[in-house]
Amino acid sequence: MKSLEACYEINFSKINFIERKIKIEDSKTIISGASKTGKSYLIYDFLSEFKAKDYIYIDLLDLRNDINEISQNLAKFIKMNEISVLVVENYNFQFELPSCENTIISMLKSEKIKGFKNLIIGALDFEEYLLHDSKHQNITQSFNSFLKFGNLPELINIEEYKKIQRLQEIIYLQCKDETQYEIFKILIENIDEKKSLFQLFNTLKLKIKISKDKFYEICKQYENNKSIYFLQKYNQEKATKKIYSYNHSFFNAISHTKKFKNEFSNLVFLELINKFDDIYYLDSIDFYIPSKNIAIVPVPFFNTFLTGNLVKRIIKNAQELNINEVNIISISNNEKISDSKLKINVIPFYEWALS
Missing domain, CATH: 3.40.50 (Rossmann fold)
Known part of the structure; x- marks a missing residue:
């Protein structure tokens, strides 16, 4: 024995x-x-x-x-x-x-x-991350590290030059073989995108030999173990779903391409799934919570003048569903937007995540 x-x-x-x-x-x-x-x-x-x-x-x-x-x-x-x-x-x-x-x-x-x-159990939300993070002196430094390297507990205390390598190793841990890796990789590459599995399969089969059934089966496995999330459009079950990963920084670990808005939206999504069961997306609204009648829109670098048309679309979309409140989540902006029917707040991520 x-x-x-x-x-x-x-x-x-x-x-x-x-x-x-x-x-x-x-x-x-x-x-x-x-x-x-x-x-x-x-x-x-x-x-x-x-x-x-x-x-x-x-x-x-x-x-x-x-x-x-x-x-x-x-x-x-x-x-x-x-x-x-x-x-x-x-x-x-x-x-x-x-x-x-x-x-x-x-x-x-x-x-x-x-x-x-x-x-x-999911990865750390931002509040938990702050409790684990003893390396950084203030909330700004902690947030920058959280944003860049993600939400996995063990990454906090690894030397910075080793973090990308460790993220890549963790990605490989999800995969039993090269086929699974290619499937997981294409899902990560499309975080915060509206892409059907059929579209992704057609793209991937040009690169590797794989059957449609196998592709769908592996995607379902990643969904079941909460490695990947597929977000449904509100009241439209057959509409194309949006894709998110359980760690927003995985994209940064597999590509030199910058998709900062996608990664930031993934980060916001992960905060929401720890708090709400009913999360959907709308045409101009990234996240809609029917139980609270609230819309959440990540805009990392919010500027009232540059994003005026976006705000108009958000207001129009929100009014169609009689949404009471819109929270625009930014990196550091903090302001209120005047509207006669809607409460619209622009909130820094760290303030919103800890509220």
């Missing part, structure tokens, strides 16, 4: 964990989410509440672990050592889990198991 004995010796009592807005609260929990969003650290925090002798931590992707040995002996080992907490990371139904008082499972894709609560 070498693998089980080694796993049983792992001790998480000295892990330095910074609180997240989400935590494990149920004795039977499945944690899922995209790569490097912090699933493991959420587990470490949970385990730190127990004595080391009371839990066993098993990572099925640890090359040292013999899965056959674990599957054959786990139930007996738990009973023999009176273990009350079983953690299995990267579980993929390779074997049936034995009964245990507390069972915590992590996996990329959320799966339904009777008696288990599903917990989906």
Whole structure:
């Protein structure tokens, strides 16, 4: 039982964990989410509440672990050592889990198991990022780093010259082979764009050999594990969806092309999905929240004179749906736009994200 004995010796009592807005609260929990969003650290925090002798931590992707040995002996080992907490990371139904008082499972894709609560974890929102960021002196420096290198916890403390390389490595972690990488890459290249999967497939098949069914299947996998989001147009289910990634900075890691507006819009979208379930887009409005009757429009470098026509289109679109409030999210501008029927605010991202 070498693998089980080694796993049983792992001790998480000295892990330095910074609180997240989400935590494990149920004795039977499945944690899922995209790569490097912090699933493991959420587990470490949970385990730190127990004595080391009371839990066993098993990572099925640890090359040292013999899965056959674990599957054959786990139930007996738990009973023999009176273990009350079983953690299995990267579980993929390779074997049936034995009964245990507390069972915590992590996996990329959320799966339904009777008696288990599903917990989906995303990357850091800006408020969480500030709590994790001890390197920068002020909110402006933190925001600049957040904007440039994204929202993944481990990126904060890596030297800046290594960050792009690590982002590229994390992108590859999403992909089992070169085909999956090319699919993930084309999705990232089209963040904040209205592109159908059929359009993307036709573009990609000129580059690699791939079937339509395979392309759609992989896209669905990325959607299921929250690596990619497809945003629907309000009241138009068949309209082309907009594409977003779980880390807005991935585009910067795969291309020398600059799409700052797209990346900034992706960043704003990720703040919204942590707060609302009902997010849609409209013709001139990036994000519409029906439950709050609010429109959100990212305009990084807002200028009243240069964006006058855009504001007119936003107002027209908002009035058609009787929207009460429009928040224009910018990098640093802060002002109010006068309108007889609408409340229109121009707000810096960091102020809006923390409000």
